[in-house]
Amino acid sequence: MHDKIRVRTTINGEPREFLCEPRQSLLECLRDVLGLTGSKEGCNDGNCGACTVILDDRIVASCLVLGVEAEGATITTIEGVARGSELHPVQRAFLENAALQCGICTPGFIVAAKALLDREPHPTEERIRLYLANNLCRCTGYDKIVRAVQQAAEMQEAAR
């Protein structure tokens, strides 16, 4: 009892093992155990999307996943979105469209938008808004964010 559990995962392409208590969320494991503090804690109950990560190809709220549930899983966090020093098109488009103010929601939006464009390279505006409905921004409003995702889709298309 009260032993920590060993969890083996692949995070941002690297094998990562960590020890955690069963009650620790994946978000807590990422931030407090592994030092990956890019994923943010907003509401801690699955409403705001600031802690969004890609878990085995699906976006999830990492505050609603236990660290121990990630055994064997492949995870992409915001830290794994850029390629080295080269920003991902979604990241560049967020900068160019000023699609952020305070920045707390931004990692979640970028991870979710990347997951959308990986799956659907040409989403409609309505599709973008629906897919990102689980990500809340209390600063800019959503128009700039949606425009950034649209521009990222165009940038990816141009690079093809």
Place this chain on the structure above:
Amino acid sequence: MKWFDYAAPQTLNDAVTLMTANPAARPLAGGTDLLVQLRSGRKETGFVVDIKRIPEMNEITYDPATGLTLGAAAPCYRIYGNPAVARAYPSLADVAALIGGTQIQGRASIGGNLCNAAPSADSVPLLIALGGKARIIGPSGEREVAVEDFCTAPGRNVLAPGELLVSIHLPPPAPNSGARYIRFIPRNEMDIAVAGAGVQVVMNNGAFHSARIALGAVAPTPLFVRQAGDSLMGRPVNDASVAEAAGLASQVARPITDMRGTADYRRHLCAVLTRRALEDAIRSARKNSHA
């Protein structure tokens, strides 16, 4: 969250053994309700049993002769992404895409939605309308409970200590049938139903052969309004018969007043939502008969 122990059994037998040995254990599927409740202190447990590594819990199998088996832990995205579900039960695919947002749909299961037993659970009125049966396993074997009898009070269900919901079974869709769940929320997405209506109609030569209607968020549990559906049997498909069934549904509702709406408003919504859901289900039944 308070400390709990964790196990992820790989078989139903092992899961039942664990659940029986730890009567306060909580099963964990997607966790989108349970983890919120454990964190807030609304629920407490010393033991969490993760059921997602059990094959039966993840099953989504459709057989035109016997119907759909929906594993209790199958997440929403796998339900609406399943071609057989989208073809045979488009209303179920729609409801799986309605619950929460993309992140929630990546984890949350319909089985969990049923077990959580919220009066407003979006999938439950539709499961009732579709004639769903809950398949349960426990220390004394297996049993089956109609979905309309599964929830017993807000947050409570028929599962006895040691028992687990394994799957939900839906009969194959009848020819010339259509189904639909609609809810009212003041936002476009990501909200809890003020009221909801799930219906299924089976048509026969311009008349109703049968219909099942259930309501959400207007009683302590999702509410099967049998008499409203039965009122349509043998009646012609027209505005009058639909309006009468919608009125009956709203009379049976027992809504309360809370922050989401008043009892009067909810009762009004029951009639409107039932009518609209019936109209949609009729359209979809007609489309199926021409296909």
